[in-house]
Amino acid sequence: MSDTVRPETEDALAAFVAEADSKALPLDIRGGGTKRALGRPTQTGATIDLSGLTGITLYEPSELVIAARAGTPVADVEAALAENGQHLAFEPMDYRHLYGMNGGSSTIGAVAACNISGPRRIMTGAARDSLIGVRLVNGKGEAVKSGGRVMKNVTGYDLVKLMAGAHGTLGILTEVTFKVLPKPEAALTLVYAGLADEKAREAMSEALGSPFEITGAAHLPGDPARTLLRIEGFPQSLDYRAGELTRDLKRFGTPERLETEASETEWQAIRDVVPLAAPTERAVWRISTAPTRGPAVAAAISNRIDAAYYFDWGGGLIWLACAAEGDAGAAIIREALGGKGHATLVRAPDDIRAAVDVFEPQPDALMALTKGVKTTFDPGGILNPGRMYAGV
Amino acid sequence: MQTNFSAELLKDPAMQASEEILRTCVHCGFCTATCPTYVLLGDELDSPRGRIYQIKDMFENEKPASADVVKHVDRCLSCLSCMTTCPSGVHYMHLVDHARAYIEETHDRGVLDKMMRSVLAFVLPYPSRFRWSLYGAMIGKPFAPLLRLIPGIGPRLAAMLALAPSTVAPRSALEGPRTIAAKGERTARVAILSGCAQRVLQPGTNDATIELLTRMGVEIVLPEGEGCCGALVHHMGNETASHAQAAQNVDAWTREIEGEGLDAIIITASGCGTTVKDYGFMFRDDPAYAEKAAKVSDLTKDITEFLEGMDLPEAVVETDAVLAYHSACSMQHGQQIKTAPQKLLKRSGFKVKDVPEGHLCCGSAGVYNIMQPEIASELKVRKVKNIESVEPDVIATGNIGCITQIGSGTDTPILHTVELINWVTGGVRPGALEDVILPGERKAGENPFLAAAE
Amino acid sequence: MTLIAMPEADPTVLARRADIVKELKRFLPETSIIVSEDERRAYDTDALTAYRQLPMVVVLPETTEQVSEILGFCNAEGIKVVARGAGTSLAGGALPAEDAIVIGVSKMNQVLDVDFDNRTARVQAGITNIGISNAVAHAGFFYAPDPSSQLACTIAGNVAMNSGGAHCLKYGVTTNNVLGVKAVLIDGTVVEVGGDWLDAAGYDWLGLLIGSEGQLAIVTEVTVRLLRTAEGARPILLGFDRVETAGACVSDIIASGIIPVAIEYMDKPAIKVCESFAHAGYPLDVEALLIVEVEGSDDEIEFYLDKITAIAEKHAPQSLKVSQSEAESAAIWKGRKAAFGAIGRVSDYMCMDGTIPTGQLPHVLKRISEICESYDLGVANIFHAGDGNLHPLVLYNMNDPAEMVKVEECGAEILKLCVEVGGCLTGEHGVGIEKRELMTHQFDQVDLDQQMALKGVFDPQWLLNPAKVFPLANRPKPAQTGQRVAA
Known part of the structure; x- marks a missing residue:
């Protein structure tokens, strides 16, 4: 690693990227530096530090919209929203626990670029669903915009979505606009104890299929196993819905109730993968599949390797830790998925992440499109090269 | 546009x-x-x-x-x-x-198609011709598979035979022009369209209407000179014939309107009702008929529309039967009558269920099931499946075409709304229920459990 | 005539028409190919009838394999393709081209699989939007996006246009409710993206395909998210004597922390027409009507309605009425959803679809009436107020060619206004043919170039729905026949 550039305007950034492109200088894009270990290790000639591009550029609480420059710390955005009783509904995960970091702060641009969501995704959608506008600099040094500040907008192709989850391989986000929601007045979590994985999945499916608007459904195996269902809203409504749910789910036992603060602590831990953060030397996978297949996939893996895991998203999101040896379980995990879902290696030493497919390999046709799309944004291949896939 | x-x-x-x-x-x-x-x-x-x-x-x-x-x-x-x-x-x-x-x-339809249409137009609107042709069809039924093989019109001939009943209903005792007095004090005077095909296939419908209405104090006239409403030929595009038939009816009813007067013209087949209600439009540019036809259309009511505002006689029969109500297209779309029949049947004690995809046609549609047998039969299968999904004991509807079409695809009895209402309020038991006892069927007021134990 | 030009047809393709039909017969049954002029005529437009163009041939495939064969053939032969769902586009999204084959998916209309445990349904792309909800309603579920044309429009069209609807204030639009698609690329390759899980792998192909107006691929199967129907829902009607007051009320409701499932707006001309169709009990003496709907249990509904009532009362509404029954609620929505068609009873219209920041509502509504007045054209406003998605219906006489030009100019001015105040040209109908030439008002050439470059990756020869979305000027030169997708 080498030079770090810290542009303070989009123009300066664009000029630098154009120059880098002409020199075929590969660039590493850095926001708050909390997710350096996410994705494949990259070989770059310079680092773009976005911490100079900060500040909330637009916030209209009555229009449920906030825009900020990409380098703005998530905490700043959340604080501004909290003042007006609003929040980022998709509850972005904080990777610092997983990577054993104490300092630093994730940026709002990274939340968009990596499409980072949390448990509430099952109810209110992912980061990409709340992201309604972007500005970016592509690999040619051109400033491009897509979307805007209104939540219904189908004008032109949806590059906003394409940028979400592209991990900076298509463009450097300079400004992002999110739709926001009122923060619920109160939260309540029902905790069922001692359910086996499949039984817990049934309970979660039933709750999620109820009209009571579950905003979190997770299952933590262990002794005893705990199955958590979160509801949010105004207090009177919570009592009513908790009562109805408890009655509907009677066959799964009598739940313990966690009120607002206790509930929040619990869900923050689930969101940030705290249960699997230690031991720090183990590899951690993020596996996405249909909820009904979750328990079987987890069982198929843990039958073959020593793995610890828990479920979020009603059983459809499996966080799994295993030994960081060999391929860190990649082959076994992907075999267990059988193509019906995907697995991402979110924590492992550099050498393993360099050797193993960190992101799910794609079918040939989609890989060809991936390369084609990359070429249109970044013909020189200078933006986070290889971060997601070799050669992209 | x-x-x-x-x-x-x-x-x-x-x-x-x-x-x-x-x-x-x-x-x-x-x-x-x-x-x-x-x-x-x-x-x-x-x-x-x-x-x-x-x-x-x-x-x-x-x-x-x-x-x-x-x-x-x-x-x-x-x-x-x-x-x-x-x-x-x-x-x-x-x-x-x-x-x-x-x-x-x-457009020149070609010989076979034209012939087929002429035959239908010659036979169906005329009850005696139709009745004789049904006897013929009874003999022809076994040959249907052979007929199907005739190129062009074979499938249509086969469809026609398949729809023909295996027995021909006896002529109604009340057929022919006459006036039937109200029982008790006369509260209204109405004409009933005797119609054509229905009169032959289901004479019980009009008989039940007459029986019910006269008990309710309505005098009934079956006027001289009235016949098919004209819908059958109208839908084949034969305007000359349809207008002639319509004019004949307008004349017959006008004589009554101008004579002893009419409070309504009652129609018991909703297909006919849609057409008669459109007479005003059909004759809009005909100075001799425009006014009379508009008056006729104005007075025309489906039997359920007429009954809706009246007190029905007290029920003497009760049942626990689940009833699927099939709303004929001419009822719900043509005449926009959407709730009257169901309400009457509920008042008469039936557990009325609407049918899924109720807006879709059963495929009868006048002579459609003869002219377009493939589509008609697919629609019939779909309709029967939808009806049977509510597990009915009996099916009610308001149009003879639907009764014939759906009846040829299900074993559940299907009959006209008015026949059921007439029966439970003290009239004759409908022919379609002759060999059927509905669940929980009993005299009004009787304990259903005792009735079931007998 | 009209301000919008169609590109010239390729004479070499037109000359091969008979051979092309013969080739299509190799992989399609007779009933799936429409050749005669009388029959093609019915496919010459969609719900934007101001623009019409007879297609070269229409095909109605029944399987993904057939779609794949057709596209493979068209790609090899350099023949343009226009995909069509139910032809309900108000932006001319399904308008054919003279030298194009129209591929209609209306024969592929089946539900393939419903999975209540995972809350997903896999359907063929030609099923109607409401057909999905109808198939799962018995179990208490529904598919959330509800464009007003949901009775007729297909999920294929919804995916192409990223359709919204009245209830997307709470539930989002198509892109937020689709989990997977099976799509056919221009060279005939069938790809599956996503599935019955919540986030798809790799780049967000779903996000890119949804809303790409049939220009990147043809979708034949869709896996959608199902949601559980709320315990109850009830609309409240709020009538105001001034447009501005209604606008201020919308802002206050949203700022209060309540997210109703829908906030719909109608102005006086629209109210009158819709009431005569639906008999919903709309107040006829108000200038602006809001339909605000909330969901939940009875108690929750009461709670929200009390809060909304309190907010509304600060704005002194002329009328305030809560729906008293399911039948009344159904009639209220029937009137709203049939609004565009119902306006057809009184006049021809051009339906605009810009979105604006909701804070700009009063200003923009005032400007719209001024603009229409300056063209001497009437206007009825019916729109989704909660998210600022406007639908001014500019009234005109379609049989008068001079008015046709006037209405295009007037519409363009309204849409430019939407962009000026921070909004966009189209909120849910798509760019289609209608707004193609206005794209430069919202985007710089570099923005458009980036989008068009993507088009080139999926469809190097620019064969899929070619005359739409991007202005005809400054387009890249398409690749020649024979070059393959994303080499």
């Missing part, structure tokens, strides 16, 4: 009316979704919007109807589901009627 009719063309009042209809259409496409033929075939050409467009093109350019256009217009059931759906109020019925007449004028 933009139109492009020449001034010359618009001098024709029929063209002018159609142009006005076309101008109200915004081509939004809502109608496609509820059109039975589009639902089955998935081709816009077989949807109302597609047909409207084809008709528009044919009219505007004064083209003789092409075989393609004829095919798609012929496939229209005239169920008028599209008119219920249409937010813009496009009068599809008048447009397609005009197109059918235009097709008859400008």
Whole structure:
């Protein structure tokens, strides 16, 4: 690693990227530096530090919209929203626990670029669903915009979505606009104890299929196993819905109730993968599949390797830790998925992440499109090269 | 929608009316979704919007109807589901009627098709001819599989035989012109359309209507000179014949209106009701008939519409039967009668259930089940499946065509609403229930559990 | 005539028409190919009838394999393709081209699989939007996006246009409710993206395909998210004597922390027409009507309605009425959803679809009436107020060519206004043919170039729905026949 550039305007950034492109200088894009270990290790000639591009550029609480420059710390955005009783509904995960970091702060641009969501995704959608506008600099040094500040907008192709989850391989986000929601007045979590994985999945499916608007459904195996269902809203409504749910789910036992603060602590831990953060030397996978297949996939893996895991998203999101040896379980995990879902290696030493497919390999046709799309944004291949896939 | 009719063309009042209809259409496409033929075939050409467009093109350019256009217009059931759906109020019925007449004028259907249509037009509207042909059909039934093999019209002949009942109902004792006095004090005087096919296939319907109404103090007249409403030939595009038949009815009823007076003209087959209610439009440009026809249309009521506002006689029979109500297209779309029959049946003690996809036609549609046997049969299967999904003990409807069509696809008894109402309020037991005992059937007031134990 | 030009047809393709039909017959049944002029005529437009163009041939495939064969053939032969769902586009999204094959998916209308445990349904792309909800309603579920044309429009069209609807204030639009698609690329390759899980792998192909107006691929199967129907829902009607007051009320409701499932707006001309169709009990003496709907249990509904009532009362509404029954609620929505068609009873119209920041509502509504007045054209406003998605219906006489030009100019001015105040040209109907030439008002050339470059990756010869979305000027030169997708 080498030079770090810290542009303070989009123009300066664009000029630098154009120059880098002409020199075929590969660039590493850095926001708050909390997710350096996410994705494949990259070989770059310079680092773009976005911490100079900060500040909330637009916030209209009555229009449920906030825009900020990409380098703005998530905490700043959340604080501004909290003042007006609003929040980022998709509850972005904080990777610092997983990577054993104490300092630093994730940026709002990274939340968009990596499409980072949390448990509430099952109810209110992912980061990409709340992201309604972007500005970016592509690999040619051109400033491009897509979307805007209104939540219904189908004008032109949806590059906003394409940028979400592209991990900076298509463009450097300079400004992002999110739709926001009122923060619920109160939260309540029902905790069922001692359910086996499949039984817990049934309970979660039933709750999620109820009209009571579950905003979190997770299952933590262990002794005893705990199955958590979160509801949010105004207090009177919570009592009513908790009562109805408890009655509907009677066959799964009598739940313990966690009120607002206790509930929040619990869900923050689930969101940030705290249960699997230690031991720090183990590899951690993020596996996405249909909820009904979750328990079987987890069982198929843990039958073959020593793995610890828990479920979020009603059983459809499996966080799994295993030994960081060999391929860190990649082959076994992907075999267990059988193509019906995907697995991402979110924590492992550099050498393993360099050797193993960190992101799910794609079918040939989609890989060809991936390369084609990359070429249109970044013909020189200078933006986070290889971060997601070799050669992209 | 933009139109492009020449001034010359618009001098024709029929063209002018159609142009006005076309101008109200915004081509939004809502109608496609509820059109039975589009639902089955998935081709816009077989949807109302597609047909409207084809008709528009044919009219505007004064083209003789092409075989393609004829095919798609012929496939229209005239169920008028599209008119219920249409937010813009496009009068599809008048447009397609005009197109059918235009097709008859400008298109040569070929010998076999023409012959088939002439035979139907010669037989069906005339009860005695129809009755004799049914005897013939009874003999012909075993040959249906052979007939099917005749190229061109074979499938249609086979369909016709399949629909014919295996026994012919005896003539009603009340057939022929007469007046039937009200029991007790006379509260109203009405004419009942004796009709054509229904009179032969299900004489019980009008008998039950007469029995019920007279008990309710209504005097009934079956006027001299009345016959088929004209719908059968009207839907084949034969305007001359349909207008002649309609005029005959207008004359017959006008004599009564101007004589002892009529409070209503009661129709017991909703298909006929849709047409009679349209007499006013059919004769709008005929100085001799316009006013009389409008008066007739005004007085015309489906039997359930007439009964809705009245007190029914007290029920003497109760049941726990689940009843599926099949709303005929001519009832719900043609006449926009959507709740009266169900309400009456509920008042009469039945557990009434609506049928899923209730807006879709059963495939009967006048002579459609003979002329388009394949589509008609697919619709029948779909309809029966939907009806049976509510697990009914009995099916009620308000149109003879549906009774014949659906009845040929299910073992559950199907009969006219008025026959059930007449029976539970003290009238004769309907023929369709002769060999059937409905669940929990008992005299009114009797303990159902004791009744079941007997 | 009209301000919008169609590109010239390729004479070499037109000359091969008979051979092309013969080739298509190799992989399609007779009933799936429409050749005669009389029959093609019915496919010459969609719900934007101001623009019409007879296609070269129409095909109605019944399987993904057939779609794949057709596209493979078209790609090899350099033949343009216009995909069509139910033809309900108000932006001319399904308008054919003279030298193009129209591929209609209306015969592929089946539900393939419903999975209540995972809350997903896999359907063929030609099923109607409401057909999905109808198939799962018995179990208490529904598919959330509800464009007003939901009775007729297909999920294929919804995916192409990223359709919204009245209830997307709470539930989002198509892109937020689709989990997977099976799509056919221009060279005939069938790809599956996503599935019955919540986030798809790799780049967000779903996000890119949804809303790409049939220009990147043809979708034949869709896996959608199902949601559980709320315990109850009830609309409240709020009538105001001034447009501005209604606008201020919308802002206050949203700022209060309540997210109703829908906030719909109608002005006086629209109210009158819709009431005569639906008999919903709309107040006829108000200038502006809001339909605000909330969901939940009875108690929750009461709670929200009390809060909304309190907010509304600060704005002194002329009328305030809560729906008293399911039938009344159904009639209220029937009137709203049939509004565009119902306006057809009184006049031809051009339906605009710009979105604006909701804070700009009063200003923009005032400007719209001024603009329409300056063209001497009437206007009825019906729109989704909660998210600022406007639908001014500019009234005109379609049989008058001069008014046709006027209405295009007037519409363009309204849409430019939407962009000026921070909004966009189209909120849910798509760019289609209608707004193609206005794209430069919202985007710089570099933005458009980036989008068009993507088009080139999926469809190097620019065969899929070619005349739409991007202005005809400054387009890249398409690849020649024979070059393959994403080499």
